[in-house]
Amino acid sequence: MLKVKGLTKYFKIGPWWNPKKKIAIGIEDITFELKKGESIGIVGESGCGKTTLLNTLLLIYKPDRGEIWLYGRNLITLPESEQRVLRRGFGILFQDPRGAINPRWTVEAIITEPLDIYKTKLLNTERMQLAKEMMDAVRLPYSYLKKRPTELSAGECQRVALARSLILKPDMLFLIDEPTSNLDAINQALIIKLIKDIQKAYNFSILFVTHNIALAKHVTDRILIMRKGRIVEVVESKSLTKGYGSGYIHELMEDL
Amino acid sequence: MNKGYWRLFNDWRFITGLVIISLFLLCGIFAPFLQPNDAFSVDLSNRLLSPDRKYLMGTDAYGRCILSRVLLGTRNTFLLSIFSALITALIGTTLGIISGYYGNLIGKIISTCVNAILSFPPLLLAFGLIPLLKPSLASSIIAVIPILSAYYVRVIQPLTENECKSLYVKYSQIYGGNWLYVFWRHISKAILPHFIVMVTVDAGNFCLIISSLSFLGLGAQPPTPEWGRMVLEGYQYFHIAPHVVIFPGMFIFLAVIGFNLMGESFRDFLDIEKARDDKVLKGDSIHLIEVKREIASESLMPLTGMLDVRDLNVRYRSMPEFPVLFNINFSLQRGKIMVGIGPSGSGKSTLAKALCRLLNKREAIWKGKVLYNGIDLNSLSDEEVMLIRGNKISIVFQNTPSVLNPFLKVRTLFHHIFMRKNQNYLKDERLEEKIFFYLNKVGLSNGSEVINKYPFQLSYGMQKKVALALAISTESDLLIVDEPTAGLDTISKRQVLLTLRQISYESNKSILCFTHDLEFLEKVSDTIFVILSGTIIELAPTEDLITTPIHPFTKELLLAKPKIDRPYLNITLSLYSTYLKWMKGCCYLEICKQRTEKCKNAIPQLEEVKPGHWVACHNPLV
Numbered sequence: 001m002l003k004v005k006g007l008t009k010y011f012k013i014g015p016w017w018n019p020k021k022k023i024a025i026g027i028e029d030i031t032f033e034l035k036k037g038e039s040i041g042i043v044g045e046s047g048c049g050k051t052t053l054l055n056t057l058l059l060i061y062k063p064d065r066g067e068i069w070l071y072g073r074n075l076i077t078l079p080e081s082e083q084r085v086l087r088r089g090f091g092i093l094f095q096d097p098r099g100a101i102n103p104r105w106t107v108e109a110i111i112t113e114p115l116d117i118y119k120t121k122l123l124n125t126e127r128m129q130l131a132k133e134m135m136d137a138v139r140l141p142y143s144y145l146k147k148r149p150t151e152l153s154a155g156e157c158q159r160v161a162l163a164r165s166l167i168l169k170p171d172m173l174f175l176i177d178e179p180t181s182n183l184d185a186i187n188q189a190l191i192i193k194l195i196k197d198i199q200k201a202y203n204f205s206i207l208f209v210t211h212n213i214a215l216a217k218h219v220t221d222r223i224l225i226m227r228k229g230r231i232v233e234v235v236e237s238k239s240l241t242k243g244y245g246s247g248y249i250h251e252l253m254e255d256l
Numbered sequence: 257m258n259k260g261y262w263r264l265f266n267d268w269r270f271i272t273g274l275v276i277i278s279l280f281l282l283c284g285i286f287a288p289f290l291q292p293n294d295a296f297s298v299d300l301s302n303r304l305l306s307p308d309r310k311y312l313m314g315t316d317a318y319g320r321c322i323l324s325r326v327l328l329g330t331r332n333t334f335l336l337s338i339f340s341a342l343i344t345a346l347i348g349t350t351l352g353i354i355s356g357y358y359g360n361l362i363g364k365i366i367s368t369c370v371n372a373i374l375s376f377p378p379l380l381l382a383f384g385l386i387p388l389l390k391p392s393l394a395s396s397i398i399a400v401i402p403i404l405s406a407y408y409v410r411v412i413q414p415l416t417e418n419e420c421k422s423l424y425v426k427y428s429q430i431y432g433g434n435w436l437y438v439f440w441r442h443i444s445k446a447i448l449p450h451f452i453v454m455v456t457v458d459a460g461n462f463c464l465i466i467s468s469l470s471f472l473g474l475g476a477q478p479p480t481p482e483w484g485r486m487v488l489e490g491y492q493y494f495h496i497a498p499h500v501v502i503f504p505g506m507f508i509f510l511a512v513i514g515f516n517l518m519g520e521s522f523r524d525f526l527d528i529e530k531a532r533d534d535k536v537l538k539g540d541s542i543h544l545i546e547v548k549r550e551i552a553s554e555s556l557m558p559l560t561g562m563l564d565v566r567d568l569n570v571r572y573r574s575m576p577e578f579p580v581l582f583n584i585n586f587s588l589q590r591g592k593i594m595v596g597i598g599p600s601g602s603g604k605s606t607l608a609k610a611l612c613r614l615l616n617k618r619e620a621i622w623k624g625k626v627l628y629n630g631i632d633l634n635s636l637s638d639e640e641v642m643l644i645r646g647n648k649i650s651i652v653f654q655n656t657p658s659v660l661n662p663f664l665k666v667r668t669l670f671h672h673i674f675m676r677k678n679q680n681y682l683k684d685e686r687l688e689e690k691i692f693f694y695l696n697k698v699g700l701s702n703g704s705e706v707i708n709k710y711p712f713q714l715s716y717g718m719q720k721k722v723a724l725a726l727a728i729s730t731e732s733d734l735l736i737v738d739e740p741t742a743g744l745d746t747i748s749k750r751q752v753l754l755t756l757r758q759i760s761y762e763s764n765k766s767i768l769c770f771t772h773d774l775e776f777l778e779k780v781s782d783t784i785f786v787i788l789s790g791t792i793i794e795l796a797p798t799e800d801l802i803t804t805p806i807h808p809f810t811k812e813l814l815l816a817k818p819k820i821d822r823p824y825l826n827i828t829l830s831l832y833s834t835y836l837k838w839m840k841g842c843c844y845l846e847i848c849k850q851r852t853e854k855c856k857n858a859i860p861q862l863e864e865v866k867p868g869h870w871v872a873c874h875n876p877l878v
Binding site for chain 2: 044045046047058060084087088090092094096099100101102104105113114116117118153154164181182183184185186187188189192211212213214215217218240241242251252253254
């Protein structure tokens with residue numbers, strides 16, 4: 001379903017007047033494949049290119065090399081308008097729950113935002129119905145639709161962001177960037193449980209970026225270990241146990 | 257935006273301003289019908305008449321009716337100033353949005369031009385520009401508009417830029433929202449309040465500018481009735497006919513006052529709205545306040561440590577019914593590490609601040625004792641606390657990037673600390689070695705590279721370490737660290753925490769650390785306490801607490817930590833909201849599976865169940 005081949009992105013560092021800029025590796029030769037309903041974890045220390053990979057997949061950064069095949073079509077060569085249509089199938093969950101939603105809007109406006117962007121012609125009652133459905137899915141009471149993000153806790157904000165991404169029913173892919181690193185352990189467990197439940201209900205694929213390998217093991221089927229912009233190891237989650245591997249992966253696993 | 261704008265009407269300033277401005281508006285619009293006499297007819301036989309029946313405000317040097325001229329002048333001064341304020345605002349806002357939205361060359365050109373304009377005093381610049389055109393009302397406006405719109409660009413540009421950088425705008429853009437969408441749904445909402453305030457205040461400014469330019473002979477030319485011009489014309493007769501000056505001057509005064517009152521009340525209103533939002537952010541759970549808890553008696557814990565906290569209670573003045581910290585009791589021995597864990601919003605950061613007396617007196621009320629080596633910090637004066645804080649007790653805050661001054665190099669940051677100890681610190685030949693020594697202690701071995709960098713040039717993990725090194729360099733015996741691992745990955749986390757462990761071994765320091773992160777707990781701490789809803793519910797040596805938790809919440813919290821060799825989501829998480837709930841009884845009542853009648857009615861006190869293991873629970877899991 002999603003196939004990534006040799007994806008590479010370099011960054012040029014230096015002042016604009018300097019023609020000989022240093023080149024830093026963002027990501028290099030990333031290749032993997034994701035089937036429908038499957039979930040993949042991307043694990044590594046900070047600065048290893050996890051977020052760059054995600055941003056390149058979303059085409060926020062223009063990749064220097066490589067191909068992104070989505071449903072048999074190469075995203076990179078498509079014109080902007082078609083990219084937009086395909087991106088509709090993405091769900092996104094960011095790391096910072098408060099920063100990801102506009103504090104000036106009501107929860108209802110936040111959740112139904114994707115409908116506005118795609119100019120879906122819906123009656124107000126249908127929109128409300130959909131919003132309520134989403135609130136059920138993320139297990140928040142309907143009374144929250146009238147609240148503002150400032151009145152919610154961080155965990156609740158993350159649920160609202162999840163509901164927003166779900167409202168278009170992304171049937172392809174859910175990109176998740178460290179959704180729980182700002183939350184405490186219990187909120188983290190609640191959000192993860194929710195994501196797993198929703199994945200079962202909607203049968204979508206997950207690309208789960210995290211630095212916590214134990215969390216990745218419990219959420220995903222396969223784990224790609226990244227280091228310095230490259231994939232250094234691919235592990236089946238089931239085979240990952242305490243004594244597994246050595247070196248870098250061992251370092252990531254310590255105390256988990 | 258429906259944040260209850262009607263509340264503006266509770267402000268007398270807003271109502272007064274509104275009344276004045278609407279009166280002027282009506283005068284301006286209906287001036288030709290309201291004027292009692294012709295404003296332009298010269299009658300030299302009636303020069304400088306005092307106010308009487310026919311001429312309610314008297315006549316000027318040419319025998320023209322002042323009331324009629326002032327009313328007509330409302331159009332030239334008042335309506336024109338509103339109109340030009342709007343035009344200025346539109347031009348400035350558009351440019352501000354463009355330069356904020358496109359941070360590239362266009363944005364840079366616009367902001368350079370704006371900087372050039374802002375470097376002149378505005379009126380002086382206008383004086384220079386007007387003679388280039390022909391002195392008239394129109395040319396004075398044309399000269400002033402670009403100058404004042406520069407101020408709008410200055411305000412609007414960073415607002416737009418911030419908004420564009422935010423994740424929610426990024427989200428809209430990923431999903432294909434174009435610039436129009438982003439402007440309409442996000443940016444307009446962020447700038448509208450500022451826009452309203454600036455337009456109101458600027459309309460007043462324009463009143464002043466138009467009339468002062470006319471007063472100087474640069475604006476309106478005779479015989480146009482204009483307030484400032486009228487003051488100029490009547491100025492020489494002030495000693496014989498003061499009304500010629502006083503009436504137009506009064507109108508200028510009233511109009512400006514009206515605008516300023518309105519602008520001020522707008523600004524205060526928006527500030528209050530913001531403050532309200534901030535307050536809500538601070539306490540995640542104000543909406544859960546239920547019943548006030550009573551203050552309990554002295555604790556049974558013996559005084560042993562270098563830091564003893566006894567019955568510490570903290571409330572915020574904004575919500576006096578709701579104790580943020582409730583009867584906190586613990587003791588910390590020399591050379592030991594104590595870790596406070598708890599969900600976010602349970603009062604950890606407040607406790608960290610309360611221990612150093614960093615809470616603002618205007619915001620918080622506190623009671624109880626914080627004994628540092630037997631001295632009660634809460635009984636000392638502010639000056640005495642200053643001597644202890646920073647020398648004996650140091651603190652590392654949660655949000656490191658905002659704590660390190662971005663304008664100072666790491667070297668200078670250290671110098672500031674040495675300066676406290678010794679005024680002649682620069683004469684110390686081994687100054688650099690000293691800095692390297694502290695940087696080395698936190699695991700930054702390449703000290704010579706680090707000290708010449710600015711904080712923002714370092715990665716987040718390195719900033720954390722530098723902040724830690726700064727805290728150690730004070731040579732204090734007590735180190736309070738708030739969330740040392742927030743935002744770090746597994747590997748940096750371990751480095752930072754092992755650094756803490758090492759510091760406490762090597763220099764026999766006590767460390768108190770607050771975190772919501774459960775990784776590496778057992779490696780670092782000697783004692784752990786669990787804090788929930790501002791109360792300590794369990795306090796025990798690390799081994800004890802991790803292997804045999806007694807309070808049901810602790811058990812659930814420890815199970816929620818993902819581990820490789822343990823099934824993760826089998827725990828029974830029964831609720832989705834926050835735990836903070838204030839009741840007569842136990843704060844964990846609603847979720848607890850073993851609750852009894854007693855839990856509903858009595859607050860459990862911290863009691864020693866096993867040696868060294870304290871629990872606040874009516875039905876402990878022993």
